[in-house]
Amino acid sequence: MIVQARNVSKTYGSNGHLNKALDNITMTILEGEFVGLMGPSGAGKTSLLNIFSTIDTASSGEIKIMGKDINAMKEAELANFRRHELGFVFQDYHLLDTLSVKDNIVLPLALSGVPVHEIEKRAQEIAHKLDLVDVLSQFPYQISGGQKQRAAVARAMIAKPRLVLADEPTGALDSKAATDVLERLQTLNQTDRATILLVTHDAYAASFCQRIIFMKDGRFDQELDRRGRSRVEFFHVILDMLATLGGNA
Numbered sequence: 285m286i287v288q289a290r291n292v293s294k295t296y297g298s299n300g301h302l303n304k305a306l307d308n309i310t311m312t313i314l315e316g317e318f319v320g321l322m323g324p325s326g327a328g329k330t331s332l333l334n335i336f337s338t339i340d341t342a343s344s345g346e347i348k349i350m351g352k353d354i355n356a357m358k359e360a361e362l363a364n365f366r367r368h369e370l371g372f373v374f375q376d377y378h379l380l381d382t383l384s385v386k387d388n389i390v391l392p393l394a395l396s397g398v399p400v401h402e403i404e405k406r407a408q409e410i411a412h413k414l415d416l417v418d419v420l421s422q423f424p425y426q427i428s429g430g431q432k433q434r435a436a437v438a439r440a441m442i443a444k445p446r447l448v449l450a451d452e453p454t455g456a457l458d459s460k461a462a463t464d465v466l467e468r469l470q471t472l473n474q475t476d477r478a479t480i481l482l483v484t485h486d487a488y489a490a491s492f493c494q495r496i497i498f499m500k501d502g503r504f505d506q507e508l509d510r511r512g513r514s515r516v517e518f519f520h521v522i523l524d525m526l527a528t529l530g531g532n533a
C-alpha cells in the first residue's frame with residue numbers, strides 16, 4: 285500500500301469564511317498503480333495532491349504514505365522523506381534557471397550526498413531514458429517546453445522515488461510534447477514500477493492512467509478502471525464519463 289487516506293478533510297480560512305476543499309476523502313493507492321485525478325476547477329484535486337506531497341496538512345483524517353503516518357512526522361523527518369520517497373512534477377516545471385539541465389536533474393541526489401560517480405551514472409541513465417542527452421549542458425531557458433518537462437520528470441525520478449505526484453504536467457505543452465511526457469511517465473510506471481498520481485483536466489492525459497478518480501466539491505464522485513482496454517478505448521470511456529458528469533472535469 286503506497287497511499288492510505290482515511291476521512292481526510294481540508295478546510296481553508298478562519299472564522300466566518302470557511303471553505304471546505306476536501307470533504308471526508310478515503311482512498312488507497314497500491315504499489316505500481318498509475319492513478320488519475322480529474323474534476324472541475326475547485327474540486328479539490330491540488331489540495332489532495334499537496335497533502336499527499338506533505339507540502340500541506342489535512343485539517344482532519346489519517347494519511348499513511350508507505351505505511352508512515354505523515355501527520356506525526358516532524359519537519360526534518362518530512363524533508364528527508366520527501367527527498368527519498370517522493371518525486372514531484374509541476375505544470376510550470378520548477379527548474380532552476382541558474383543551473384544546467386544536468387544539475388537540475390541531479391539536484392535531489394546531490395542534496396542527499398550521493399557520491400559523484402554514482403550521480404554521473406544515474407544522470408546518464410535517466411538522460412538516455414528521457415532523451416535528454418543532447419541538452420544536459422544547456423540551461424532551462426535554452427530548451428523547449430517539452431524538454432523542460434522531461435527534465436522535470438527526470439529530476440522527479442532520479443532518486444527512484446516510490447511515489448510520483450504530478451500536477452497538470454502536460455498543461456503547458458503542445459500535443460506532441462505532452463504525448464512524449466505521458467509516454468515517458470507510462471514507461472517509468474511500467475518498467476520502474478513507480479507509483480504515479482496524476483492530476484489533470486485533460487481526458488487524453490488521463491487515458492494513460494489505469495484508474496481515474498473524478499472529484500466534485502471536495503468528494504470522490506466516480507471512478508473508472510482501464511481494465512484491459514486500449515488507451516484509445518479508455519480515452520473514449522473517459523470522454524463519455526465527462527459528458528455524463530457535465531463536462532468541465
Ligand SMILES: Nc1ncnc2c1ncn2[C@@H]1O[C@H](COP(=O)(O)OP(=O)(O)OP(=O)(O)O)[C@@H](O)[C@H]1O
Binds near residue numbers: 296305324325
Ligand atoms: N490556499 C488556499 N486558501 C484558501 N482556499 C483555497 C486555497 N487553495 C485552494 N483553496 C480552495 O479550495 C478549493 C479546492 O481548490 P483546489 O485548488 O484543490 O482545486 P482543484 O480541483 O485543484 O482546482 P484547479 O483544477 O482549478 O486547480 C477551492 O474552492 C479553492 O478556492
